[in-house]
Amino acid sequence: MTTADAATTEAGQERLRRWRLVLGGDTADGTGHGLSGRDAEMDGALAALYGKESGARTGRDRSAGLGASAPSVARWLGDIRTYFPSSVVQVMQRDAIDRLGLSALLLEPEMLEAVEADVHLVGTLLSLNKAMPETTRETARGVVRKVVEDLEKRLATRTRAALTGALDRGTRVHRPRHHDIDWNRTIAVNLKHYLPEYGTVVPERLVGYGRASRSVKKEVILCIDQSGSMASSVVYASVFGAVLASMRSISTRLVVFDTAVADLTDLLDDPVDVLFGTRLGGGTDINRALAYCQTQITRPAETVVVLISDLYEGGIRDEMLKRVAAMKASGVQFVALLALSDEGAPAYDREHAAALAALGAPAFACTPDLFPDVMAAAIEKRPLPVPDTA
Numbered sequence: 001m002t003t004a005d006a007a008t009t010e011a012g013q014e015r016l017r018r019w020r021l022v023l024g025g026d027t028a029d030g031t032g033h034g035l036s037g038r039d040a041e042m043d044g045a046l047a048a049l050y051g052k053e054s055g056a057r058t059g060r061d062r063s064a065g066l067g068a069s070a071p072s073v074a075r076w077l078g079d080i081r082t083y084f085p086s087s088v089v090q091v092m093q094r095d096a097i098d099r100l101g102l103s104a105l106l107l108e109p110e111m112l113e114a115v116e117a118d119v120h121l122v123g124t125l126l127s128l129n130k131a132m133p134e135t136t137r138e139t140a141r142g143v144v145r146k147v148v149e150d151l152e153k154r155l156a157t158r159t160r161a162a163l164t165g166a167l168d169r170g171t172r173v174h175r176p177r178h179h180d181i182d183w184n185r186t187i188a189v190n191l192k193h194y195l196p197e198y199g200t201v202v203p204e205r206l207v208g209y210g211r212a213s214r215s216v217k218k219e220v221i222l223c224i225d226q227s228g229s230m231a232s233s234v235v236y237a238s239v240f241g242a243v244l245a246s247m248r249s250i251s252t253r254l255v256v257f258d259t260a261v262a263d264l265t266d267l268l269d270d271p272v273d274v275l276f277g278t279r280l281g282g283g284t285d286i287n288r289a290l291a292y293c294q295t296q297i298t299r300p301a302e303t304v305v306v307l308i309s310d311l312y313e314g315g316i317r318d319e320m321l322k323r324v325a326a327m328k329a330s331g332v333q334f335v336a337l338l339a340l341s342d343e344g345a346p347a348y349d350r351e352h353a354a355a356l357a358a359l360g361a362p363a364f365a366c367t368p369d370l371f372p373d374v375m376a377a378a379i380e381k382r383p384l385p386v387p388d389t390a
Contacts, residue, residue, distance in 0.1 A: 042083045048076050049096050077114040090118045097124055107132055109139040117143045119341070123231025127280040145272050151239045155368055159243050162372035166379040167217050167249050180208040218302050218379055219251045220244055221293050225309035226256045228281040232341035233308050235275065236368050242271040253296055257289035258282025259314065287315035290323040301331035304378045308337045311352040311363065325359050333378045336363035340371060362386050
């Protein structure tokens with residue numbers, strides 16, 4: 001056998017191995033390829049999660065399972081962390097919670113110590129908050145804090161930089177120092193003084209950035225839907241709320257709502273406290289939440305209201321739209337985000353989204369990485385960077 005033939009055979013065996021792991025049959029499931037050693041153990045971990053679907057499969061299907069045994073689940077969590085990368089582990093954990101009803105087991109400290117923490121797990125823990133025994137609560141807070149700190153490290157620097165720049169640009173000066181000159185704006189206003197023979201523009205008028213003072217320049221109200229479908233958005237919004245609250249030039253208020261409204265502004269020093277102050281899973285009354293936000297607006301022209309909701313309104317629809325229209329008419333910059341997460345296109349009420357767009361407030365999903373740009377545009381009163389896929 002030549003080297004080329006050997007390589008072809010090896011590649012073919014690898015394809016069969018991968019198909020065997022995907023198909024998950026008994027001995028070979030038509031591939032003619034059996035599993036042994038680490039591959040067999042990996043297949044067992046997959047079978048425990050994906051091997052049963054309400055008893056609908058035949059005897060050829062995978063027959064393992066996790067049941068409701070905490071020890072077996074803990075072992076399984078350890079196994080998948082051995083066989084799969086972190087990103088895959090997080091997906092499998094999420095599937096285990098959804099498919100096998102393992103939420104109750106997350107109330108046990110031993111289980112929480114074994115899981116791979118991510119935003120989705122935090123959302124699940126928050127939904128279980130009210131049922132969580134004291135013996136588990138501190139462990140759960142530790143898990144949530146780890147995720148929150150990781151998010152802050154990733155998001156805080158860019159957010160502060162983008163918003164500080166937006167605040168600085170909000171005050172233009174016409175006798176700037178050299179390092180404060182806004183060259184793009186200066187060139188634009190002096191194009192009529194272009195000298196073609198020298199190939200240059202004579203800057204008769206200089207435009208510069210103003211320097212943000214220590215006083216509050218903008219007020220931001222984050223109004224967050226805490227219904228069960230918005231779990232990831234609540235996590236990210238709480239982190240961003242804490243970052244905004246740390247900036248002296250921005251006065252930040254954080255309001256969460258279902259059918260009731262809770263103002264969590266006093267907890268913004270610690271986003272973990274904010275998250276444990278929410279109660280995921282209730283209904284939705286956007287109108288009531290916006291009514292409360294209106295009472296908190298003292299400087300409309302310097303205020304940005306960010307509504308984060310899938311817009312499935314359980315309150316009075318027409319009143320909700322009237323409130324948005326009134327805020328915009330008073331000078332408030334109104335931003336409607338259907339989701340603040342990395343989960344792709346969200347489900348949302350398209351009729352309400354269209355109604356907001358007709359008022360000049362387009363509703364769109366926003367990733368955490370895009371959020372600083374959205375806020376900077378709102379602060380500067382520029383068109384929002386609405387994604388093409390919205």
